[in-house]
Amino acid sequence: MQNRSAQRRRSGSKWITLRETTSDNQDNSRRQRTVSSNSFGTLLTVTTFGESHGPAIGCVVDGCPPGLKLAADEFRRDLTRRATGTSRFTSQRHEADDVEILSGVYEGRTTGTPIALLIRNTDARSKDYAEVAQTFRPGHADYTYWQKYGIRDPRGGGRSSARETTMRVAAGVIAKKWLKLKFGIEVRGWLAQLGPLTPRAFDWADVDGNPFFWPDAAMLPELEKYIDALRKSGDSIGARVNVIADNVPVGWGEPIYGKLDGELAAALMSINAVKGVEIGAGFAAVTQRGSEHRDEMLLDGFTSNHAGGILGGISTGQPIVASMAVKPASSILVPGRSVNLAGEPVEVRTKGRHDPCVGMRATPIAEAMMALVLMDVWLRQRALRGRER
Ligand code: EPS
Numbered sequence: 001m002q003n004r005s006a007q008r009r010r011s012g013s014k015w016i017t018l019r020e021t022t023s024d025n026q027d028n029s030r031r032q033r034t035v036s037s038n039s040f041g042t043l044l045t046v047t048t049f050g051e052s053h054g055p056a057i058g059c060v061v062d063g064c065p066p067g068l069k070l071a072a073d074e075f076r077r078d079l080t081r082r083a084t085g086t087s088r089f090t091s092q093r094h095e096a097d098d099v100e101i102l103s104g105v106y107e108g109r110t111t112g113t114p115i116a117l118l119i120r121n122t123d124a125r126s127k128d129y130a131e132v133a134q135t136f137r138p139g140h141a142d143y144t145y146w147q148k149y150g151i152r153d154p155r156g157g158g159r160s161s162a163r164e165t166t167m168r169v170a171a172g173v174i175a176k177k178w179l180k181l182k183f184g185i186e187v188r189g190w191l192a193q194l195g196p197l198t199p200r201a202f203d204w205a206d207v208d209g210n211p212f213f214w215p216d217a218a219m220l221p222e223l224e225k226y227i228d229a230l231r232k233s234g235d236s237i238g239a240r241v242n243v244i245a246d247n248v249p250v251g252w253g254e255p256i257y258g259k260l261d262g263e264l265a266a267a268l269m270s271i272n273a274v275k276g277v278e279i280g281a282g283f284a285a286v287t288q289r290g291s292e293h294r295d296e297m298l299l300d301g302f303t304s305n306h307a308g309g310i311l312g313g314i315s316t317g318q319p320i321v322a323s324m325a326v327k328p329a330s331s332i333l334v335p336g337r338s339v340n341l342a343g344e345p346v347e348v349r350t351k352g353r354h355d356p357c358v359g360m361r362a363t364p365i366a367e368a369m370m371a372l373v374l375m376d377v378w379l380r381q382r383a384l385r386g387r388e389r
Pocket residue numbers: 052083084091092093095124125128155156157160161162163164166331352353354355
C-alpha cells in the first residue's frame with residue numbers, strides 16, 4: 001500500500017493524494033463508513049436522488065399526512081420559477097421539468113405513504129464537460145467530491161449540480177400547499193441584493209413579474225444591463241435572497257438543540273452555493289444594543305421583529321424572516337489557476353451553459369426549504385401537544 005506523503009512527494013503536488021493504487025482504493029472503501037446525507041427532516045422527510053446528466057432526478061417525500069389533493073400540474077409554477085432557460089439571464093439549458101408522481105397519491109389525494117416524484121433529464125449536453133472531467137474548477141465541489149469518494153460524475157457537476165435543487169422545490173410545493181391550507185401560512189422570497197445592487201423600493205406585485213424576483217420593477221433595466229455586461233465579461237456574481245413566512249402560529253420549533261432557527265439555517269445552508277444565513281437582524285445584531293434589538297411587547301403585539309419570528313428556538317407568531325448569501329458560481333469563462341487529475345498546474349476556463357448569478361434562481365429554493373422545515377416542525381408540535389395547533 002502506498003503511503004500518502006510518499007505519493008505527494010512523487011507527484012510534487014499537495015493536491016493529489018487520492019488517485020491511489022487499486023489496493024489503496026479497496027482499502028479506503030473498507031475504512032470509509034460514510035453516512036449518506038441525501039435525506040433531511042424528522043417527521044416529514046425528503047430524500048433526493050439523481051445527477052444533473054443522469055436519466056432522471058427524483059425525490060421521496062415521506063410523512064405527508066393523507067388526504068391532501070395533489071396533481072402533477074401543481075408543481076409547474078414553482079418549477080418554472082426556478083428553471084434554467086426562462087430568460088437570457090440564466091443558463092440556457094432547457095429542461096421540461098415535467099413531474100411524474102410515482103407513488104403516494106391515489107385518485108388525486110395523498111395516501112400517507114411515501115410520495116415519489118420523478119423528473120426526466122431531457123437537455124443534458126455532456127460533451128461540455130470533457131475538459132472539466134480532467135481538472136478541478138477552482139471554487140467548485142469537483143475537488144472535494146473527488147477526494148471524498150475517489151470517483152465523481154463530472155457531467156454537469158453530477159450530484160453537486162444546482163439541478164438537484166429542482167427536487168427540493170418539487171417537495172416544497174407539497175409543504176407550501178399543506179401549510180397554506182391548514183394555517184394560511186404563506187412562504188415567499190425575493191432577491192434582496194444582486195452584487196452591488198439593492199432594491200430602492202419594495203412591492204410584492206413586482207417580485208413575480210421579472211426573472212430576478214426583484215421587488216423594485218423600476219430598477220429592471222439596471223439589473224439587465226448589469227447581468228448582460230457580466231455575462232459578456234465571462235464572470236459571475238453573488239446575491240442575497242430573503243425569505244419570509246407569514247402566519248406561522250406561536251410555539252413551533254424545539255428548544256436547545258432542535259431550534260427552529262438552527263434547523264432553518266441548516267436547511268438554507270444546504271442549498272448549493274449558499275455561504276451565509278441570517279435570521280431576523282442576523283449579523284446586524286453585532287452592533288445593536290439590547291434596548292434596540294429587543295422586540296417590545298404591547299397588548300396588540302410586538303413593536304418590531306429583530307428576532308426574525310423566533311425566540312429560544314420557538315416561533316413567536318411574528319413572520320419568520322431569513323436571509324442567505326449565495327456565492328458567485330465557479331463555472332466561469334475567466335481563466336483561473338488549478339490542477340488536473342495528474343497533479344499538474346492548469347488554467348481552467350469553464351465553457352457551457354452557466355448562470356452569471358445562481359442566486360437569481362435561488363428564491364423558490366429558499367421558499368421550498370423554509371416550507372419543508374415548517375411543515376416538519378408542525379408535525380412534531382402536533383406529536384408533542386396532541387392537537388393540530
Ligand atoms: C449547473 C450547470 C448547468 C446548469 C445547471 C446547474 O448545467 P449544464 O451545464 O448541464 O447546463 O444548467 O442548472 C440546471 C440544469 C438546473 O436545472 O438548475 C451547475 O453546475 O450547478
